[in-house]
Amino acid sequence: MKPFILLDPGHGDIINGVYQTAGKRSPLWSNGSQLFEGEFNRAITQGISQALTLHNIENKIIVPEREDISLRIRASRANYLATQYPDHHCLLISVHANAGGGKGFEIYTSRGQTSSDIVADHIAHAFTQVFPQKPLRSDYSDGDSDKERGFYMLRKTRMAAVLTENFFMDNESECCLILMSPTGRQKIIDYHVKGILEWVQQIARNEI
Ligand SMILES: [Zn+2]
Numbered sequence: 001m002k003p004f005i006l007l008d009p010g011h012g013d014i015i016n017g018v019y020q021t022a023g024k025r026s027p028l029w030s031n032g033s034q035l036f037e038g039e040f041n042r043a044i045t046q047g048i049s050q051a052l053t054l055h056n057i058e059n060k061i062i063v064p065e066r067e068d069i070s071l072r073i074r075a076s077r078a079n080y081l082a083t084q085y086p087d088h089h090c091l092l093i094s095v096h097a098n099a100g101g102g103k104g105f106e107i108y109t110s111r112g113q114t115s116s117d118i119v120a121d122h123i124a125h126a127f128t129q130v131f132p133q134k135p136l137r138s139d140y141s142d143g144d145s146d147k148e149r150g151f152y153m154l155r156k157t158r159m160a161a162v163l164t165e166n167f168f169m170d171n172e173s174e175c176c177l178i179l180m181s182p183t184g185r186q187k188i189i190d191y192h193v194k195g196i197l198e199w200v201q202q203i204a205r206n207e208i
Pocket residue numbers: 010011024037095096097
């Protein structure tokens with residue numbers, strides 16, 4: 001079966017200078033810069049989409065709008081699109097930046113052992129290759145590297161689904177040196193794409 005990747009940029013963007021999502025931004029740093037998470041999430045999903053297209057992998061950004069589309073509509077869009085690609089392996093990736101104090105990368109799947117765990121392991125492994133010095137915040141209690149939570153997009157979508165929390169926007173060095181820098185953003189795109197490509201190769205070998 002062929003893969004079909006659904007990309008979900010979390011939250012809203014900036015429209016005419018107005019950020020569409022309450023909160024979900026970095027502090028205003030001393031150099032006057034500030035990160036708005038929805039802008040970052042869109043930049044990363046667009047980069048992933050471009051790279052997948054260059055690898056001939058079908059993909060779609062499920063929120064092309066700049067408005068903050070509700071989780072209910074996002075999930076129903078993903079489920080509808082999956083019905084349009086019945087003979088495909090569908091995978092949803094929700095992209096976010098973390099906050100609340102900490103550092104590094106987290107990846108979440110729906111609860112229990114599902115096909116989502118396989119792709120989560122690939123992306124987590126790719127993260128450690130691209131950012132060998134940065135922490136992968138893992139929960140190995142169930143034998144794999146993802147953290148399992150009941151996030152809406154993971155619970156309500158009927159396909160393999162993962163949610164990535166890419167560094168901490170309230171950590172000044174991670175925010176300014178990685179999340180707000182073109183090279184940092186490219187590396188974040190790269191580990192998503194590397195992980196997806198590993199999963200796609202497994203599909204091609206009929207292993208999943
Ligand atoms: Zn978020």
